[in-house]
Amino acid sequence: MLDRGIRRGGQVIAWLVFIAMLVSVFEVVMRYGFNSPTEWAHETTTFLVAAIFALGGPYALATNRHIQIRILLDRLSPRKRSWLELLNLALGILFCLAIGYAAWVLAYNATHAPDGSWRLETSGSSWNQPLPAFTKIVVLVSIALMAVQQVVRIATHRRARLDGDGKP
Template sequence: MQAILNLIDRIIGSTGVVGAWLVAPLVLASCYEVIARYVFNTPTIWAFELGYMLTGANFLLGMAYALRERSHIRIEIFYQHFTPRVRAIVDILTYVVIVIPICAWLTYGLYEYAINAFLSRETTGMSAWNPPIWPFRVSFALGFLALALQALAELIRAIQILRNGVEHDSPDVADDIFTHQAETP
């Protein structure tokens, strides 16, 4: 079971890294747009749309990573005073009743939404650039799939805590696929 949890943590860590790296082209595009607009008086036709797509993909791919790192907002006024087993019960109910079903439903619906955009060759329709919208919509489905996967891992951890009463630390960022170094014997 631990091998599955480690694999999920590595996959989610990698989606977090990909999401984080989307900030670099976002910053470059924004800087280029500002210089082109205010220094050369020639605004781009693509910077706005690229900006909202990269920002959205960054957010969507970062949701699961935030869950893995326990960075989501939670009402701590009561939760922090619970025993590890009571927190595990609250987490199990939350993941089983709310998070996993909603993420699975959204993943399926957003996957269909992206496929339909691809098949119909739908474009954004927001600017003269007018790029295809399906890559952005794929990031929707991938983001919620990753969140469902991480919620499943957190559910398994909560069940383990319920069984043995011991909480584990969140995974180390060094376990991500992109930063993982092969161990030498």
């Protein structure tokens, strides 16, 4: 169910590529056609592309389209393959926890002043929007989603092993 929701969300988020392209085209037309560059186009496009990239991780897991090198895995017996897949899932969770901690620190620092009060980090440009804070929040959410996906996969893997079919 989680993967299905992420796949549906990914189909909506994919439209951000089109929006980023429209913003870039608008900037080019304004800058070179009318000699009137925008203040917001570059930052907006950077945020959109960063969000798309970050949310591509959970989408790749949900659609099972991430890079897999299966040379060793395909040569193992089903039982050994199952154990190696479980190890891979556990290492995936550890990786998400480590990266998630770093993302949490970055997101917290981007949303809180040194005294602990709420404030959003801004870009410091003339437009000065809080897109850097939003980008760090999106990265944190993306990593959290991937960690939850890995936990769900471990539960599914365990259930499959208990059912005796050996196939998660």
